[in-house]
Amino acid sequence: MALDKATVARIAALARIRIPEEELEGLAAEMEKIIGWVKQLDEVNTDDVPPMASVVDVDLPWRDDKVTDGDCRDKVLANAPEKAEGFFAVPKVLE
Amino acid sequence: MAQARDGLAKGDFTSLELTQAHITALEATRELNAFVTETPERAMKAAKASDDRRASNNGGGGETGSMEGLPIAIKDLFCTEGVLTTASSHILDGFMPQYESTVTANLWRSGSVMLGKTNLDEFAMGSATVNSYYGPTVNPWRRSGDDKPLVPGGSSGGSAAAVAARMALGATGTDTGGSIRQPASFCGIVGVKPTYGRCSRWGIVAFASSLDQAGPMTRTVRDGAMMLGAMAGYDPKDSTSADRPVPDFEAALEKSVKGLKVGIPEEYRMDGMSAELLALWDQGKEWLKAAGAEIIPVSLPHSKYALPTYYIVAPAEASSNLARYDGVRYGLRVEGATMQEMYENTRGEGFGDEVTRRILIGTYVLSAGYYDAYYLKAQKLRTLISRDFREAFDKVDVLLTPTAPSTAFAIGEKMDDPIAMYLNDVFTVPASLAGLPGISVPAGLSGDGLPEGLQLIARPFDEETMFRAARALEEAAAFDAEPALISRAQR
Numbered sequence: 001m002a003l004d005k006a007t008v009a010r011i012a013a014l015a016r017i018r019i020p021e022e023e024l025e026g027l028a029a030e031m032e033k034i035i036g037w038v039k040q041l042d043e044v045n046t047d048d049v050p051p052m053a054s055v056v057d058v059d060l061p062w063r064d065d066k067v068t069d070g071d072c073r074d075k076v077l078a079n080a081p082e083k084a085e086g087f088f089a090v091p092k093v094l095e
Numbered sequence: 096m097a098q099a100r101d102g103l104a105k106g107d108f109t110s111l112e113l114t115q116a117h118i119t120a121l122e123a124t125r126e127l128n129a130f131v132t133e134t135p136e137r138a139m140k141a142a143k144a145s146d147d148r149r150a151s152n153n154g155g156g157g158e159t160g161s162m163e164g165l166p167i168a169i170k171d172l173f174c175t176e177g178v179l180t181t182a183s184s185h186i187l188d189g190f191m192p193q194y195e196s197t198v199t200a201n202l203w204r205s206g207s208v209m210l211g212k213t214n215l216d217e218f219a220m221g222s223a224t225v226n227s228y229y230g231p232t233v234n235p236w237r238r239s240g241d242d243k244p245l246v247p248g249g250s251s252g253g254s255a256a257a258v259a260a261r262m263a264l265g266a267t268g269t270d271t272g273g274s275i276r277q278p279a280s281f282c283g284i285v286g287v288k289p290t291y292g293r294c295s296r297w298g299i300v301a302f303a304s305s306l307d308q309a310g311p312m313t314r315t316v317r318d319g320a321m322m323l324g325a326m327a328g329y330d331p332k333d334s335t336s337a338d339r340p341v342p343d344f345e346a347a348l349e350k351s352v353k354g355l356k357v358g359i360p361e362e363y364r365m366d367g368m369s370a371e372l373l374a375l376w377d378q379g380k381e382w383l384k385a386a387g388a389e390i391i392p393v394s395l396p397h398s399k400y401a402l403p404t405y406y407i408v409a410p411a412e413a414s415s416n417l418a419r420y421d422g423v424r425y426g427l428r429v430e431g432a433t434m435q436e437m438y439e440n441t442r443g444e445g446f447g448d449e450v451t452r453r454i455l456i457g458t459y460v461l462s463a464g465y466y467d468a469y470y471l472k473a474q475k476l477r478t479l480i481s482r483d484f485r486e487a488f489d490k491v492d493v494l495l496t497p498t499a500p501s502t503a504f505a506i507g508e509k510m511d512d513p514i515a516m517y518l519n520d521v522f523t524v525p526a527s528l529a530g531l532p533g534i535s536v537p538a539g540l541s542g543d544g545l546p547e548g549l550q551l552i553a554r555p556f557d558e559e560t561m562f563r564a565a566r567a568l569e570e571a572a573a574f575d576a577e578p579a580l581i582s583r584a585q586r
Contacts, residue, residue: 003156003459004361005377007459007551008455011455011458011462013342013439013456013458014458014462015414015442015445015455015458016421016435016438016439016442017439017442017443017451017455018439018440018442018443018444019443019451024235027452027455029452030452030461030513031452031455033513033514034406034452034456034513034514035322035456035459037403037406037409037514038403038404038406038469038473039403040403040477041382041400041407041472041473042472044397044476044479046472046475046479048473049478049479050475050478051471051474051477052475052477052478052481053354053474054307054472054539055291055292055294055306055335055530056290056292056337056530056555056556057340057530057555058292058335058337060334060335061331061334063331072193075194075202076193076424078191078193079189079190079191079193079424079425079426080423080424080425081422081423081425081426081427081428082428083445086425088424088531090423090434090437091430091431091432091433091434091436091437092433092434093433093434
């Protein structure tokens with residue numbers, strides 16, 4: 001499928017990034033080129049190859065299911081662009 | 096750095112004096128734009144505390160660390176408590192971490208002194224440190240007879256420039272596809288990417304979690320070994336950090352390379368490589384051979400697929416990791432009428448072009464209907480690339496390759512073609528995909544007077560062999576050229 005303006009607009013909406021209408025065309029051309037380039041992987045037959053799951057041979061560790069952190073509300077909120085009464089504040093979600 | 100350590104131990108100078116000298120150097124070279132944030136007061140306080148520790152230790156009281164009193168720089172991708180951390184992105188405007196990354200905490204515990212936070216490509220995405228909201232960093236090197244400003248490589252370009260320009264004794268970098276090794280090569284310094292899992296990723300702003308690793312950037316191999324020892328170690332807060340002891344990397348330098356088997360991957364000999372670079376690579380083989388190593392040709396057949404594989408895996412992971420920048424918890428917020436609009440406005444304004452491009456590519460390859468064709472395919476290629484290395488390491492102990500396909504280029508070059516920029520990492524990305532340790536050692540100068548590095552790649556968690564071979568290479572190369580900026584200052 002060609003990567004056209006409409007596709008880039010759809011992807012940008014999925015990624016929640018506003019992209020000005022006049023930039024869509026240029027981005028579509030760039031992405032088309034990059035995607036076309038990575039497509040060369042299709043030359044390799046990978047029918048019997050498992051996908052890599054872990055980079056190095058290390059088992060993920062287990063730990064006890066208990067609280068190790070917390071009670072630091074002010075620290076969590078310290079960098080919030082907007083906060084109110086101990087909460088993050090966001091635009092109205094429900095009408 | 097090792098020299099400064101010994102000088103401090105002997106009492107030739109104090110950490111305060113050493114730190115002040117570096118702050119002066121840093122102020123004199125601001126034109127390079129190596130730092131996003133300078134922390135001179137904090138540095139002087141830490142230096143004083145270090146001198147006090149040393150004094151009480153000499154009386155038998157306190158304890159001194161392995162990096163006691165040594166001033167270093169930190170890539171602005173490591174969270175530092177109470178010190179602005181930007182990832183060189185507009186979207187992290189004003190972000191003051193409330194916690195310290197594990198790697199930097201380890202460094203402070205070892206006694207090191209922080210001079211400031213260095214510039215990088217936004218979110219570590221780039222190979223030239225030109226994609227920074229805070230402007231490009233300039234390489235202290237110049238082509239002979241040409242004053243055109245050059246890039247320091249990237250993404251750890253600020254760290255590389257700071258070390259090369261003698262602003263810091265060492266600096267931390269992070270390497271996802273070459274972000275430590277390639278700038279080290281461009282700036283004529285040593286850059287170490289340890290095995291995935293050697294250093295904790297906790298508190299480092301995430302780019303591609305299955306690839307990101309922290310490592311040291313220093314002037315010598317010994318300094319790299321010493322600094323990695325201070326950075327590394329198991330951390331329960333990073334589930335991919337390796338629960339194994341940190342060896343004495345510096346001790347490994349004392350062993351000879353006699354009998355060491357050095358593999359030369361034939362696929363790394365690519366079309367369009369300069370004759371100079373090929374000659375340097377051949378020289379590297381001769382050096383190691385003369386030191387007693389055995390040179391063995393090996394094959395890594397899937398090498399040519401490493402870059403396209405990387406440019407699926409890394410953007411996919413980035414698109415997921417960078418979803419957290421939403422204008423709610425930290426950094427920039429650009430208002431909108433609805434929640435959705437606020438997200439879109441914030442991210443639209445906050446991310447630069449390359450970051451946006453990679454998030455879009457990542458979102459695309461992970462989107463419904465394309466996952467198998469791109470992401471799954473790439474993960475299968477990663478298995479094959481990893482297998483190639485494993486088979487090579489059945490025959491050899493370490494691999495020798497060039498670090499980068501070119502020397503430093505001018506600021507502005509390669510900027511209109513993303514793929515041309517991506518090719519910078521052609522020799523470093525394969526080891527990243529396989530999680531292997533790699534080091535770049537400055538090996539010589541190109542005809543136009545710019546540094547060129549050679550890379551050594553070793554088995555997982557065998558940094559000791561890597562350092563041992565690197566030391567032999569360093570000794571033979573005897574690289575003592577200085578960047579234009581330094582030689583000019585001394586005239």
